[in-house]
Amino acid sequence: MKTSQCNPLTPQHGPGGGQRYVTPGPRVSRVVVERGIMFILIACSTVAVFTTVGIVVSLLLEAIRFFKSVPVSDFLFGLVWSPQTAIRPDQIGSSGSFGAVPLLAGTFLISAIAMSIATPVGLFSAIFLAEYATPRIRAIVKPALEILAGIPTVVYGFFAALVVAPLLRNTGEAVGFDISSESALAAGLVMGVMIIPFVSSLSDDVITAVPQNLREGSYGLGATKSETIRNIILPAALPGIVGSLLLGTSRAIGETMIVVMAAGLSARLTANPFESVTTITVQIVTLLTGDQEFDSPKTLSAFALGLLLFLVTLILNVIALQVVKKYRVKYD
Incomplete structure (x- = not known):
């Protein structure tokens, strides 16, 4: 059998197990x-x-x-947020107050409450699913947790306003605490439940991806399962876990509907979780709702708040990356 020198034939296995000759493309x-x-x-x-x-x-x-129109120092360090400005110069209260500190305080307060719920519950559930749960239990529990991520935030808001807030208020009255009907605690608790599947699902995937030889080496040295998780698996999965926590924090900072329905619109500078507060995102929505003039300080303040929120998220990202980088060097 002769073959062309210009188009050499290459043997390949055909569907029936035999060989066929094909000409490579250019x-x-x-x-x-x-x-x-x-x-x-x-x-x-x-x-x-x-x-x-x-x-x-x-x-x-x-x-x-x-x-x-508004100095940067007044915006960043002002302690009063009251963007209501008069339309006519002779109207009372023609100058508003644009201090962003109460909004930052409310945002951080609600986000801290939410992450204090989502971090331990999400991380511990991820460890259980990845290291302790049988395949049958994992097949039931993991989809049940991920269902929480598909619930609309407005449903969480209704749940917070109609169930959690009255329950907290009645419980506070029973033990002698004055809890407002719209409180940062109610919004933070429900928001934490909403963030659990984000932390749990991502952390579970990262922990499962840790090489099995690390576990076997730890067991071979006589370590228990809990010691292996604490000293080997969690340090190896730290970058992914920090990423899941950062995603949850960003989700908490950017949430609007739950805060509107459960925490109210009052811009108060307080660290008391029993009082009503508001966040940056809620005020952005409030300022841009309805017919607004985009040349007034009231409306333009929404863009300043958006820029401030972007910078806060960027700083959180940089801090998280530095923490992960430092720990990676130590671990290696």
Whole structure:
């Protein structure tokens, strides 16, 4: 059997187990395909980057317009938030107060309450599912936890306003505490329940992905299961766990509906979880709802709040990355 020297034949196994001869395609076509795929990947990455840059630039430009009317120091360090400004110059109360400290305090208070619930419950449930649960129990418990992530936030808000808040108020009255009908505690507790599946699901995947030889080596040295989890598995899975906690924190900071329905709209500078507070996202929605003029400080303050929220989230990301990087060096 003679073959052409220009198109060498390559033997390959056919469907029936025998061999068939095929002629390799030109190398130029493969190079074109690879370049086309590379172009598509670069284009997708560029869209993501340009979208982020566009959001930041739009917030920054409108925030600069706001800071021409309100000093930056008054916005960042002011202790009173009352953006109601008069339409006419002769109207009473023509100058509003734009201190963002009460909004930051309310945001951090509710987020801290939510993460104090979501972190231990989510992390411990992930450890149980990954290390202790049988396949049958895991097949039941894991989908049940993930169902919580699919519930709309407005449903959580109804639950917080109609069930949790009255329960807390009645319990407080029984033990002698004065708990408001709209409190940071009610919003934080329900928000923590909402964040549990985010922390649990991501942490479970990260813990399961830890190489099995690390576990076997620990057991071979005489360590118990709990010692292996504490000293080997959790340090190895720390970057993913920190990522899940950061995602949960960002979710708590950006939540709006639960806060509106359970914590109210009062911008108070307080650390008491029994009182009504508000957050940055709630005020952004309030300022941009309805027919608004985009040349007044009241409306432009929403963009300044958005920029402030972006910077807070960015700082949290940087801190989390530094913590993970430091621990990785120690672990390696």
